[in-house]
Amino acid sequence: MTSEIAPARGLGSSSAAIVAGIELANLLGDLELTADAKIQWASKIEGHPDNVTPAIVGGFVVRAVLDDRVYWKKIPFLDVAMVVCVPEHQLKTIQSRTVLPTNLPFKQAVKVSSLANVLLASLQKGNLITAGKMIESDIFHEPYRAKLIPELNHVRSIGHEEAAYGTYISGAGTAVMTMISREYARNLRERLQIELPRCRTHITHVGGKESVIL
Structure with missing residues (x-):
C-alpha cells in the first residue's frame, strides 16, 4: 500500500487504510455494505469512529458510541x-x-x-x-x-x-x-x-x- 497521508501526524492515515480495505472487500466480495455497516466495521478495527466515519461518508460528521454501536450524523459545513x-x-x-x-x-x-x-x-x-x-x-x-x-x-x-x-x-x-x-x-x-x-x-x-x- 502507498498513501499520501503522512503517518503519525494525526491526519488519519490508519483510518484511511482501514476504510480502503473495507471498500475493496465490499467491491471484490460484492458485499453491498451500507455506509453504516462500513462505519461499524471500521470503528471496531480502528478502535474508535473519529476518523473512519467522515472518511466513509464524507463531510463534517459528529458521532458517539453507545452500547458498542456508533451513532453518527452529518451536518452541513460551509465552503471554507x-x-x-x-x-x-x-x-x-x-x-x-x-x-x-x-x-x-x-x-x-x-x-x-x-x-x-x-x-x-x-x-x-x-x-x-x-x-x-x-x-x-x-x-x-x-x-x-x-x-x-x-x-x-x-x-x-x-x-x-x-x-x-x-x-x-x-x-x-x-x-x-x-x-x-x-x-x-x-x-x-x-x-x-x-x-x-x-x-x-x-x-x-x-x-x-x-x-x-x-
Missing part, C-alpha cells in the same frame, strides 16, 4: 479552506495519550461539554467566528498536548493575524489545522512556509462526498 501544517517530527497516538490526565474535575468537564455544544450549534448556523473561538477554547486535550507540538501556538498566532477562524491540533498531532476563508488561505500558507520552513503546508477542504474506490 483548511490549511494543514505538517511538522517533520512524528507523534504516535499512544505517546500523545500519555500526557492526558486520567481524571477531570466535574466543573471542568461541564465547561468543555458546553463549549462543544456551542461549537456544533455555531457550525450548523454557519457562524464560523464563534465556532473558531470554541475550537480554540478546548480544555480536554490541547493544553496537555501543546507542549509536544510547539508549532501549535506559532501557527495559531499567525492565523489570528491572517483572519483565520480557528486553529487546532489535528487528531493527536503533530499536524496543525487552521480553518480559514478561501480568500485568505493562500496568504496564510505562504506565511507558514516562510516562518515554519521545516513544515509541509497544504490547502484542503472538507469533502462532502461518500468515499469510493475507482
Whole structure:
C-alpha cells in the first residue's frame, strides 16, 4: 500500500487504510455494505469512529458510541479552506495519550461539554467566528498536548493575524489545522512556509462526498 497521508501526524492515515480495505472487500466480495455497516466495521478495527466515519461518508460528521454501536450524523459545513501544517517530527497516538490526565474535575468537564455544544450549534448556523473561538477554547486535550507540538501556538498566532477562524491540533498531532476563508488561505500558507520552513503546508477542504474506490 502507498498513501499520501503522512503517518503519525494525526491526519488519519490508519483510518484511511482501514476504510480502503473495507471498500475493496465490499467491491471484490460484492458485499453491498451500507455506509453504516462500513462505519461499524471500521470503528471496531480502528478502535474508535473519529476518523473512519467522515472518511466513509464524507463531510463534517459528529458521532458517539453507545452500547458498542456508533451513532453518527452529518451536518452541513460551509465552503471554507483548511490549511494543514505538517511538522517533520512524528507523534504516535499512544505517546500523545500519555500526557492526558486520567481524571477531570466535574466543573471542568461541564465547561468543555458546553463549549462543544456551542461549537456544533455555531457550525450548523454557519457562524464560523464563534465556532473558531470554541475550537480554540478546548480544555480536554490541547493544553496537555501543546507542549509536544510547539508549532501549535506559532501557527495559531499567525492565523489570528491572517483572519483565520480557528486553529487546532489535528487528531493527536503533530499536524496543525487552521480553518480559514478561501480568500485568505493562500496568504496564510505562504506565511507558514516562510516562518515554519521545516513544515509541509497544504490547502484542503472538507469533502462532502461518500468515499469510493475507482
